[in-house]
Amino acid sequence: MADIDVDVLVIGWGKGGKxxxxxxxxxxxxxxxxxxxASMYGGSCINVACVPTKDLVHSAARRRAEDDPQAWFTDAVAGRDALTEKLRARNHAMLADxxxxxxIDGRAExxxxxDVEVTAGTDRLSIHAQSIVVNIGTVPAAPMFDVESARVFDSTTIQHIDPLPERLVIVGGGxxxxxxAAMFASFGSRVTLLxxxxxxxxxxxxxxxDAVRSLLEESGVQIILGADVRSVRDSVxxxxxxxxxxxxxxxxxADAVLVAVGRRPVTDDLNLGAAGVEVxxxxxxxxxxxLRTAAEHIFAVGDVNGGPQFTYISLDDNRIVMDQLSGAGRRSTADRVAVPYTVFLTPPLARVGMxxxxxxxxxxxxxxxxxxxADIAAMPRPKIVGETHGLIKVLIDAxxxxxxxxxxxxxxAQEVINLIALAxxxxxxxxxxRDSIWTHPSSTEALNEVLAxxxxxxG
Known part of the structure; x- marks a missing residue:
């Protein structure tokens, strides 16, 4: 007999699952x-990924040349932590109520x-569920080269590095x-990207x-292509x-090395074979x-199912599964059209479609x-805020x-691209x-001039 018998079991607090x-x-x-x-209530996005990193990007962009890098970084990390703590508590309360x-806190298998057994220390809890949703996400992938250094970080651990590295090497140009790279250069580090x-x-x-590379190099980032890293070791x-x-x-x-070579799923300890789930x-x-697995009552949502690793995709995964559980069961990943993405440089880089x-x-x-x-006369907002880097480019079927x-x-860019994707x-x-009426001064009104x-x- 199970200790708990439920209609739906969700493993993991990611966006889709919660x-x-x-x-x-x-x-x-x-x-x-x-x-x-407990530090992951609410999922990766609000705790170690989207929200805290973009909060740091915003803080870095606000630093002036005369601001002390270390003091500014310390304050930025404190602000990041206060934000994630608030969001984590809010996410927990939304479901606890x-x-x-x-x-349930513990590791599921x-x-x-x-049936799933949850372990927390010496405690064991058995859960029986009619439907199960796996939403355990991914973690930074380990490097494929030798590491004999305590100065190597991943995208999660480097958010709390102390002190701010004067010299930072980043392995991975994704x-x-x-x-x-852009964030730490703005905080004041000398960054080399391999x-x-x-x-x-x-x-x-x-x-x-060319425009992105020019921006990064202007901010002090050195970019080295064709770099095959063999090892990282500590000197004195x-x-x-x-x-x-x-x-x-x-x-x-370098004072620190960030390894950013992708992410991997954390499925090894789930004993998925016992449930008939394939990887x-x-x-x-x-x-x-x-989003059904080989066991049709078990679903996988978010990064763990190998789809695009975006929070908004995980949210759409939730819609698909809800339609399977409570709707007509027609919604699917095939419905997704014109899904945009944004890289949060300063300014952001966003793209959709071809x-x-x-x-x-x-x-x-x-x-x-x-x-x-810088050449778009009908778009004064970049000049108003003092950020005129970049370009806007639209491809059209004639x-x-x-x-x-x-x-x-x-x-x-993160807002304008959503409008274009909707179009x-x-x-x-x-x-x-091109001929629509947009507010002024805004970034959207660039479409009037660019599309003309x-x-x-x-070529």
């Missing part, structure tokens, strides 16, 4: 939500298709590495890449990074387009509208006048965006 638990509980069904760490929801690839930001258009007062760069082996010294070669849980390379091979008659932010994709590298989903034409400059895609 939202689903609240919705199911408010319907009057019984729910158990298991989380192994629902009578049908039981919150499947013992059968419908979007996480870029955000931390990218294993030979092409910087390979998924972005070259004009966008620093870390030494050994890397093969081209035909030579170089040693770089892929990387450990991500295999799901269908309704890039230029994809547009060229699409077989469509494409026109492109692009302008540097035959249908529909937007195929867009890149917004500008202040307020793509709803079939709003480029001409309608559309030209055939050549």
């Amino acid at each position: 939202t689903l638990a609240g919705a199911v509980g408010k319907q009057g069904r019984t729910v158990a939500l298991v989380e192994q760490s 629902v009578e049908t929801i039981t919150l 499947f013992t059968g298709p419908h 979007y996480v590495g870029l955000e931390f 990218d294993h690839g030979g092409t910087f930001l390979k998924n972005e258009d070259r004009d966008v890449v 007062d620093s870390a030494v990074v050994e890397a093969a760069i081209g035909d030579e082996t170089r040693e770089l010294t 892929d070669e990387r450990g991500f849980i295999v799901v269908d387009d309704g 890039n230029e390379a994809e547009a060229r091979t699409s077989g469509q008659n494409v026109v492109v509208a692009a302008k540097a932010v 035959d249908t006048d529909l937007v195929l994709g867009a890149t917004v590298f500008s202040i307020d 793509m989903r709803q079939g709003v034409t480029a001409s309608e965006l 400059a559309a030209q055939p895609l050549t």
Whole structure:
């Protein structure tokens, strides 16, 4: 006999899981939500990922040249911690106040298709559930090179580094590495970014890449491509990074090294086999387009299912599963169209839909509208706030006048890209965006001028 028998068991406090638990509980069904760490109530986003890192990005961007780097960083981290503590408490209260929801601290392990044992120290609790949702997320991937240093950090631990490193080496040129490179450079660190690839930001258009690279280098970030890191070891007062760069082996010294080489699922200890749940070669849980696993009553939502690793995707995962549990069961991942993303540099870089390379091979008659932010006369907001870096670029199907994709590298990019994505989903034409009435001064009104400059895609 189970110690607890519930309608729905949710393992992990991620965005999708916690939202689903609240919705199911408010319907009057019984729910158990298991989380192994009290410091992760609310999920990764509010505790170690989206919210705290963007809070630090904002604090870094506000630092003036005359502000002491260490003091500013210390205050920024304190502000970050106060924010996450507040959000964590609020998230816990939102579910704790629902009578049908039981919150449980401990580590979950499947013992059968419908059964999970939760361990907390010497305590054991058995849970039987009709439906189970796995929402345990991912953690930073470990480096593939030798590490013999106490000065190596990941994207979570470096948020509390002390003191602020005067010299920081970042291994990994992906979007996480870029955000931390820009952030720590703004805090006052000398940053060197090592990218294993030979092409910087390979998924972005070259004009966008040039603009991003120029911004980073202007802020003091040194970017080294084709760097194959072999090891990190400690010397007397620093870390030494050994890397093969081209035909030579170089040693770089740093006060700290951030390894940002992706994320991995934390599925190893769940004993998924006991439930008949399959994982892929990387450990991500295999799901269908309704987010059902090989065991049809078990779902996987959020990063752990191998989909795009964004909080808003986890939220949409929740909608899909809720439709399976309480609706018509028609909603699926195939419904997702024009999903945007943003890299929180200063200013942010956001994109949705096709890039230029994809547009060229699409077989469509494409026109492109692009302008540097500093040259957009109808968009004074960047000049008002003193941030004129970047560009705005929109790709359009000349035959249908529909937007195929867009890149917004500008202040307020994270907002403007949402508008363009909505236009793509709803079939709003480029001409309608161009001729619409937008508030002034705003960043949206750049669309009036940029889209008026559309030209055939050549070259």
